[in-house]
Amino acid sequence: MRVVKTGLVAAALLMAATVCAQEKHDKKTPEERAKLRTERMMEKLSLTDDQQTKMTELNLEAIKKRDEIRSNASLNDEQKREAMKAYHQEIKTKVDSLLTEEQRTQLKEKHAAMKAEGEKHREQWKNATPEQRAQMKTEHMAKKLSLTEEQKKKLTDLHLSTDKKMETLRANTALTDEQRKAEMKSIHETKRKELKQILTEEQLKQLKEHKHSHGDEPEEE
Numbered sequence: 001m002r003v004v005k006t007g008l009v010a011a012a013l014l015m016a017a018t019v020c021a022q023e024k025h026d027k028k029t030p031e032e033r034a035k036l037r038t039e040r041m042m043e044k045l046s047l048t049d050d051q052q053t054k055m056t057e058l059n060l061e062a063i064k065k066r067d068e069i070r071s072n073a074s075l076n077d078e079q080k081r082e083a084m085k086a087y088h089q090e091i092k093t094k095v096d097s098l099l100t101e102e103q104r105t106q107l108k109e110k111h112a113a114m115k116a117e118g119e120k121h122r123e124q125w126k127n128a129t130p131e132q133r134a135q136m137k138t139e140h141m142a143k144k145l146s147l148t149e150e151q152k153k154k155l156t157d158l159h160l161s162t163d164k165k166m167e168t169l170r171a172n173t174a175l176t177d178e179q180r181k182a183e184m185k186s187i188h189e190t191k192r193k194e195l196k197q198i199l200t201e202e203q204l205k206q207l208k209e210h211k212h213s214h215g216d217e218p219e220e221e
Helices: 002-014 016-023 029-042 049-070 079-099 100-129 130-142 149-171 177-198 201-214
Strands: none
Touching: 029 049, 049 079, 049 149, 100 130, 130 149
């Protein structure tokens, strides 16, 4: 029971790690990223000033360690995953010591709700057609931005065309990993440029701020 509880408590830190998909494109410093992670946790838990300080320090430690593992050229992908897994185990006890029993219970409930919602979304995504997936992405953006009907149509078309390019890229077995990464980068860059043509300056600002604080708009990979 203690192991299960500790794992759920560690989710306080690991849930914030979902921002990593965005952070790899983010130019913020490790300190700024750690602060954002703590602020995101505060949306789920009422942390004291002391807890905020300690959690920010722990987030900073985690970010630096993750960056260190990712940049370790002597490790292959599998070794990096194992190193990351081992480190997550190491920080579990540290996270556990920062939260109260009540906070652990709150976190457990929120984590269960997030998991259920995630599973529901994944099932819908799995059974959706490319056109439906593009529409789902647009609807997700519409929750954050006040989009016109014309913008929604253009965004759905953009999502669909980008997804098709990504599918073609994934199916191209003739490319090396480096070539595939370069092509993927080019596709994302093209999408970002077209996105700037569709959204207003204010919408782009709102989208950027939402990404930085929630990290819930990962790139297709």
